[in-house]
Amino acid sequence: MPSSRLSLDKLEMRGNFIHRHIGPDQQQIQDMLAELGLNELEDIIQQAVPADILTDEPLKLTETISERAVLKYLRRMRARNQVFTSMIGMGYYGTILPAVIKRNVLENPGWYTAYTPYQAEVSQGRLEALLNFQQMVIDLTGMELANASLLDEATAAAEAMTMSRRLSKSASNNVFVDQDCHLQTIAVIQTRAHSLGYEVIVGDPYQDLAQQDFFAVIVQYPGSKGEIHDLGEMTAIAHSKSALITVAADLLSLVLLKPPAAFGVDIVVGNSQRFGVPMGYGGPHAAFFATRDDYKRSVPGRIIGVSKDNHGQIALRMALQTREQHIRRDKATSNICTSQVLLAVIAGFYAIYHGAEGLRLIAGRVHRYAEILAAGLRQLGHHVISQCYFDTLLVHTPHRAKRLAAHAAESHINIRVVDPDHIGISLDETTTRNDLRALWQVFSSPFASLPDINALDASLTECIPESLLRTDDILEHPVFKRYHSETEMMRYMRRLARKDIALDRSMIPLGSCTMKLNAATAMQTISYHEFHSLHPFAPLYQTHGYQQMFAELEDMLCDLTGFDAISLQPNAGSQGEYTGLLVIRKYHEITGQGQRNICLIPASAHGTNPASATMAGLKVVVVACDENGNVSLDDLQAKVAEYHDTLAALMITYPSTHGVYEESFRTICDLIHKHGGQVYLDGANFNALVGLSRPGKIGADVAHLNLHKTFSIPHGGGGPGVGPIGVRAHLAPYLPDHPVVKGVNPAKSKYGTIGTVSAAPWGSASILAISWAYIAMMGAAGLKRATLVAILNANYIARRLAPYYPILYTGKNGWVAHECIIDCHAFKKSCNITVDDIAKRLIDFGFHAPTVSFPVADTMMIEPTESEDKAEIDRFCDALIAIRQEIKAIEDGIADAENNILRNAPHTHRLLLEEWTLPYSKQQAFFPASYQHDDKYWPPVGRIDNVYGDRHLVCTCPPMSEYE
Numbered sequence: 001m002p003s004s005r006l007s008l009d010k011l012e013m014r015g016n017f018i019h020r021h022i023g024p025d026q027q028q029i030q031d032m033l034a035e036l037g038l039n040e041l042e043d044i045i046q047q048a049v050p051a052d053i054l055t056d057e058p059l060k061l062t063e064t065i066s067e068r069a070v071l072k073y074l075r076r077m078r079a080r081n082q083v084f085t086s087m088i089g090m091g092y093y094g095t096i097l098p099a100v101i102k103r104n105v106l107e108n109p110g111w112y113t114a115y116t117p118y119q120a121e122v123s124q125g126r127l128e129a130l131l132n133f134q135q136m137v138i139d140l141t142g143m144e145l146a147n148a149s150l151l152d153e154a155t156a157a158a159e160a161m162t163m164s165r166r167l168s169k170s171a172s173n174n175v176f177v178d179q180d181c182h183l184q185t186i187a188v189i190q191t192r193a194h195s196l197g198y199e200v201i202v203g204d205p206y207q208d209l210a211q212q213d214f215f216a217v218i219v220q221y222p223g224s225k226g227e228i229h230d231l232g233e234m235t236a237i238a239h240s241k242s243a244l245i246t247v248a249a250d251l252l253s254l255v256l257l258k259p260p261a262a263f264g265v266d267i268v269v270g271n272s273q274r275f276g277v278p279m280g281y282g283g284p285h286a287a288f289f290a291t292r293d294d295y296k297r298s299v300p301g302r303i304i305g306v307s308k309d310n311h312g313q314i315a316l317r318m319a320l321q322t323r324e325q326h327i328r329r330d331k332a333t334s335n336i337c338t339s340q341v342l343l344a345v346i347a348g349f350y351a352i353y354h355g356a357e358g359l360r361l362i363a364g365r366v367h368r369y370a371e372i373l374a375a376g377l378r379q380l381g382h383h384v385i386s387q388c389y390f391d392t393l394l395v396h397t398p399h400r401a402k403r404l405a406a407h408a409a410e411s412h413i414n415i416r417v418v419d420p421d422h423i424g425i426s427l428d429e430t431t432t433r434n435d436l437r438a439l440w441q442v443f444s445s446p447f448a449s450l451p452d453i454n455a456l457d458a459s460l461t462e463c464i465p466e467s468l469l470r471t472d473d474i475l476e477h478p479v480f481k482r483y484h485s486e487t488e489m490m491r492y493m494r495r496l497a498r499k500d501i502a503l504d505r506s507m508i509p510l511g512s513c514t515m516k517l518n519a520a521t522a523m524q525t526i527s528y529h530e531f532h533s534l535h536p537f538a539p540l541y542q543t544h545g546y547q548q549m550f551a552e553l554e555d556m557l558c559d560l561t562g563f564d565a566i567s568l569q570p571n572a573g574s575q576g577e578y579t580g581l582l583v584i585r586k587y588h589e590i591t592g593q594g595q596r597n598i599c600l601i602p603a604s605a606h607g608t609n610p611a612s613a614t615m616a617g618l619k620v621v622v623v624a625c626d627e628n629g630n631v632s633l634d635d636l637q638a639k640v641a642e643y644h645d646t647l648a649a650l651m652i653t654y655p656s657t658h659g660v661y662e663e664s665f666r667t668i669c670d671l672i673h674k675h676g677g678q679v680y681l682d683g684a685n686f687n688a689l690v691g692l693s694r695p696g697k698i699g700a701d702v703a704h705l706n707l708h709k710t711f712s713i714p715h716g717g718g719g720p721g722v723g724p725i726g727v728r729a730h731l732a733p734y735l736p737d738h739p740v741v742k743g744v745n746p747a748k749s750k751y752g753t754i755g756t757v758s759a760a761p762w763g764s765a766s767i768l769a770i771s772w773a774y775i776a777m778m779g780a781a782g783l784k785r786a787t788l789v790a791i792l793n794a795n796y797i798a799r800r801l802a803p804y805y806p807i808l809y810t811g812k813n814g815w816v817a818h819e820c821i822i823d824c825h826a827f828k829k830s831c832n833i834t835v836d837d838i839a840k841r842l843i844d845f846g847f848h849a850p851t852v853s854f855p856v857a858d859t860m861m862i863e864p865t866e867s868e869d870k871a872e873i874d875r876f877c878d879a880l881i882a883i884r885q886e887i888k889a890i891e892d893g894i895a896d897a898e899n900n901i902l903r904n905a906p907h908t909h910r911l912l913l914e915e916w917t918l919p920y921s922k923q924q925a926f927f928p929a930s931y932q933h934d935d936k937y938w939p940p941v942g943r944i945d946n947v948y949g950d951r952h953l954v955c956t957c958p959p960m961s962e963y964e
Contacts, residue, residue, distance in 0.1 A: 015064045018782035021517055021774075022789050023869035029789065032796040032870060041788050045692065048791055048815035050663050053693045060559045064779030067521040073776070074769065078530035080545035084412045085435055086279070086535040089392050089426025090224060090740075091153055091182045091759065093252075093274040094533070096429055100486045101276060101349045104493045105342075107527065109714075112342055113503035113518055115510060116718035119839065119849050120317035121309075121906055124940045125496035126345060126717040127316035130304045132479055133272075133286070133348035139474045140254040141268040142261025143290035148302045148318075149272070149344035149719070150336060151571050154188035154759035156269035156287040157181070157218055157248050159300040159334055161189055162196065162615075163267065163291075164216035164244035166298055172213040172243075174199045180223035181248060184759045187739040189218065191755035195582060195617040209237050217245045221260060222253055225424055226392030228468055231263035239264070251275060251288070252429075253390040255363035258468050267291045271759075274428065276350030277343050281546055282536035282760025283571055284720035284767060286344035296320070300334035302718070307949030309942035311910055317944050335574040335611035342716030349493065352483050356475040362429050366391045369427045371460050373436050376451035380444050385422075388464055392426040394418065395443075408442045414538055415439075499940040500717075501848045506937075507868045507876060511659065511819040511851040511861025512606070514687050514709035518770070521777070522712060525769035536760040537740050550762055553772045557705065560775075560783070561686075562694025563726030565747060567735040569756075571763035576704025576723025577612035577651075577682065579736060582754040583702060583727060584649045584678045585616060586734040590751050593676065596648040600639055600677075602631050604657040604855045609682060618648055629658035629809035631668060640675040647677040654695070655685045655817035657855045658809040659794070659863075669699025678702065678731075686710045687865075688791060688818035691784025695726075702727045711771035722764050722771075789866035790818040793873055797862055800877040804884040808859055818863060822880075825858035831890040833902055835860060838883055843906035845879035845929055846937040875931065882928060901925060906939040 019025070024032065029041060038044065045054065065073065086094055097106070105111045117123030117130075130148040137146035150156040161175050175193060177186055179202050186202060193200045201212060205219050206229060217238045222228045231247065238245040246267040247260040252274050254260075260268045273285035291299060297320065305319030351359065370391045374384045383396040397404055401417045408415045413435070416424035425439065433453055440450045462469075475481075483492045501508070508515040525531055534543060554566040570576040581599065588596045599618040601609050603625050610620045621643065624635040631652065640647055650672045655661045662668075669679045681695045681703035687710040689695065695703050707713045707722035715721075727735065733749030738761040745753055762768070778786065798807050798820040805822035827833040835858050839849035851861040864873055886902060889895040896919050904918065907925040916922060927933060 012066070014066050015779065015782065017067050017519070017521070017777035018064065018785060021519060021778065021782070021867060022786055023867045023872070024789060024793070025869070028870035029792065032792055035799055036792075036795055041785070041792065044788050044791050047813050048661060048795070048811065048817065049692060050661055050665070050812060052666050053661070053698050055562070055692065055694050055697065059691065059780035061556060061775065061780040061783070064782055065776045067777060070521060070773050070776050071524065074525060074528070074773065077545045077548055078528050080548060081530040081534055082542040083530055083533045084409065084414045084538065084542060086414050086538065087425050087427065088414050088416045088535050088537050089424060090184070090416065090537060091271055091273070092279045092535050092537070093426065093428035094430035095274045095276055095278065097276045097278060097346070098350065098353050100489050101346055101353065102527070104490055105346055105349060107523070108497065109504040109518070110497040110500070110502050111345065112523070112714040112716050113515070114500050114717040115508050115513060115515055115715050115848065116341070117318055120315065120944050121840065121939050121941055122501040122843055122848055124316055125499035126341060127304055128496055129345040129348055130341065131306070131316060132352060133344040134304055135477055136348055136351045136475065137288040137290050139476070140251055140259065141249065141290040142259030143268055144293040145296050145299070145303070146288060146290040147299050148304050149286035149339040149341065150289050150301050151287060151340060151575065152283060152285060152759040153182070153248060153269060153271040153287050154185040155575070156289050157185050157246065158188050158192040159289065159336070160218065160246040160267045160269050161192065161198070161216050162334065163295070163298050163300060164246065165198070167295060168215040168244050169242040170213070170215040172215050173197070174201055174212065174214040175216040175218065176201045176203065176205060176209060176212055176214040178205050178219040178223070179203055180225055180227070181218060181220040182224045183739045184756065185248060187756035188759065191582070191757055192615070194755065195585070195615065197617065205234050209234050213241065215243050217243055219245070219247055221247045221249045222390050222392065225394045225418065226386045226389040226426070227394070228257065228388045228390060228464060230468060231260065231265060235264045250390065252359070252363050252366065254470070255359045255474065256367060256470055257390065257464070258470055266295070272344065272347035275347035277346055278532035278766070279535050280532045280764070280766030281534040281543065282762060282766075283764035284340050284343050286340035286347055301336040301339050305949045306954040307944050307946065309944050311908070311942045313910070313941055315941040315944045317946060317949050319949055335578060335608045335615055337572070337574045337608050339719045341718035342720060345717065349489070351475060352480055353489055355480050355484055356473070358484075359475070366427050366429060366431065368457065369431050369436060371463055372453055372456045373425065373427065373439060375456045375460060376436065376440050377443055379451045380440060380448065382443055388468070390464070391428065392424060395423045395425065397421060397423050404442060408439070409539070411438045411442060413438060413442070414535060501846070501937060506846055506848070507864065507872050508848040509850045509862045509864055509876060510848070511821070511863040512657065512684055512854075513715070513851065514706070514863060514865055515715065516712060516865040517867035518712055518714040519774065519777070522770045522773035523714070525773060526766060531769060532766050536765070540741070540743070546762070546765060549769060549772055553768055556772070556775045557724065557726060560690055560694070561703065561705070561726045562696030563703070564696070564729040565732035565735060566724055566726050567745070568722075568724045568765075568768060569736045569744065569758050569761065569763045570704065570723040570725060571758045571760075572719070572721040573684065573704060573706045573723035574608045574612060575757055576725050577608055578615050579754070579757045580680050580702040580704055580725045580727075581613055581616035581618060581649065582757070583725070583731050583734045584680065585618070586754050587678065587731055588648055590734070590749070596646055596676065598643040598646045598648055600636070600647070600650045602652060602657075604629065605651060605653065606657060606682070606684065606855070609651045613651065629656060629660055630662045630664065633664060633667070636668065636671065640671055640677070644675050647672070647675050649678045649680050651680045651682060653682040653684055655688045659816050659819040659821055659861065660809050660811035661817050663812065666699050673699070684709065685818065688787060690787045691780065692787055696728055702731055707768070707771045712774040713767050713770045720764055720767055722767060724763070786866040790864070793864040793866065793868060794818050794820050794862070797864055797873060797877060801880060804881050808856060819861055821856065821859050821861045823859055827887055828858065831887060831897065833887050833890060834858070837902040837905065840943055841883050841886070841902045841905040842879060843939050844925065846932060847876060847879060875929070879929065895920070906942060908940070908942050909938050
């Protein structure tokens, strides 16, 4: 039909984004359907999905909004946010993201669409960037070891508490928390401690410590109200009681201050937000965690380590990466799965861009402005309590604090009301001379003359004693000295990015990880000033745009899930698990069933499930799976009967972790409810339910959603993630609240909530707009179509690969859900080829491997998502089929049993520089597929020696000579 005769709806291109997001066009869909013996896309529902989980109620998301309309709508929404100059502090500060980093990292899909670096050979670029971050943290804190980031400062402090309990020899059950820690940090610690049975004592460590017993001390340095104290005496007291001491430090202040390690402390945590990462109304931001080398095997999260490849070249990898969830599981003290990689990368690049001298200038300017501000306030007759400070002042304002804060707001400045008699003022990198004058105007009488900045500057003496000033050099590694021009920075970031395989190069077929398109239109929101420049504790009247977005996103998610309420606070999927289980525990306590502490978890579950249950204070009981990969109903019935009086919850992933729609889901839910338990649905695979089924209507009581998977927030190389939870009405009153911002849970129970689980009231708020935009542009029809195409793509892959690799589990009519598992264990017996050999050989074809050996050893779990078209899927299948032929050559004795193309993979360019001695051709090694002649991915390193890396754990930057 000529375009001039199309209907107006089609001419307006309202649903055009659906075809941008979904990879296969109509012809490709028909070709795949024909391969599977189907006529229409909707036929998939009858073939693959159990009838009793399908929804009959139409979604409210009926209208699809065009990309242009979404941007226009968001422009009006963000205009409702008022961005004032923020001087609230409390761990969040204005900062300046260098444009070269913003353009080449934050807005570059080569960085933000990469996956967690489990396949280290294709992740060397971001691993090096993370190693730089670790080196920066080690240098500034003075500690011996740092990890590759955590979720936020408050949760990092909670992780330090649980690590201290594991390491401390103290018999005490108490943790002592500095009353001058940030309020959100204290709240998160209290939440975590309550579920684990610890007692939290909040007090003045400089007065009360010696009289208390405890296994851990957590102090702020500088304090939340600004004061800097010598930590030496309290460290000695803590160690005399066999306790560990944790310091929550401000990273920028450590450029000038004596590092915490110099006081002998055990753990240092904090936030790297002010190293170039905008406040974003709370996140995402990369926390840091540094400690002693002796404690390396107890550190939560990921550590990047230096190893070598099979050519003896330096190579990086995640060290000790299976320690917690995959080894300790129900004994884990942390459920951190990934972290905030993209933000840690940005913070590391910020330090590289400025170098030691640049950071000293920034920190020095912030501190000098604070001293000048204090002197001016005193000159105006005000009592500045702060004596030794870096950037934050406490001002005594008897009965005038709220009035002065309102006066400051009239000048578009937000300051902190500490209590009715005290004001807190925090300065930062963005502070100017005009800001000082505006503040003095707020604190002065109408006709008073303002202090002279230059005169005060000339007369000031340093407020920090020499004993607390830094005397050692920082950032001495060449990487922090080499890239200070924009040209060199741009090239360095490109060199790192080209070492990795991200979605801008090829599909990443990771089962259970859903590496779908992160649309450029939705991603634009992260660069909007009105979204990324708000302090999370800004007055609510200044954040109407955000409040509108939260309300609309919550409505969207409730509509899609069938739940009655949503909490956006959990800032990772693992946090969502933990939060959901706390809500269940709280519900049982309030209903007089506090003895219910058993959590049933299928054997196939992701490792974060048992770890989260343990952290929530529950006892894990494993439920067996049958030969088809489903939950064993016989074993489940036996377990619920055994624990009838103590059953708290069942954690179940649906579709299952094995990639199958289990037929008995509703039966399982009914069984749990009959025995007094609640059903926790792990929403990792919700992308196979959207538009087809609502978990809240088919038996689930609570579920977390991975917005970075189902709803297209990018993985960012291992974070950011968002894991909000949806609950049915009876659980809503117990959803998280916040100690600083009121009204986070409007349905708050008179019995209280579970407390606070993340530092910011609405978690990683600035990236929620990505999911809002994705849902708005897809609409009900687009979301349902995406689900069906994801199922179609997965089953097409299963059909193509079945003659070459056994498909391990199938469900109704022999179909899989949105992912399939191929079984590779027979190759180990037939020719000593492992699933890892296949994964490394895929690199030679230019592909990131699927999920390896999870949830079943010696398998690959493949998930194509709806974003990949048939041509890309065929390219991937052709690669796996070609590898199967290479395996057959080994099985038949045609290829050498040891010195073969799979065992030697991946093949790096360095082999071209040596005499070719391998028993196969260069063509086979480097160009196994013809398309590679035009666009070849060259792996930067050969196969990495994991054992060597763990036995020789080095987590700092090697000298530059090692890279040359």
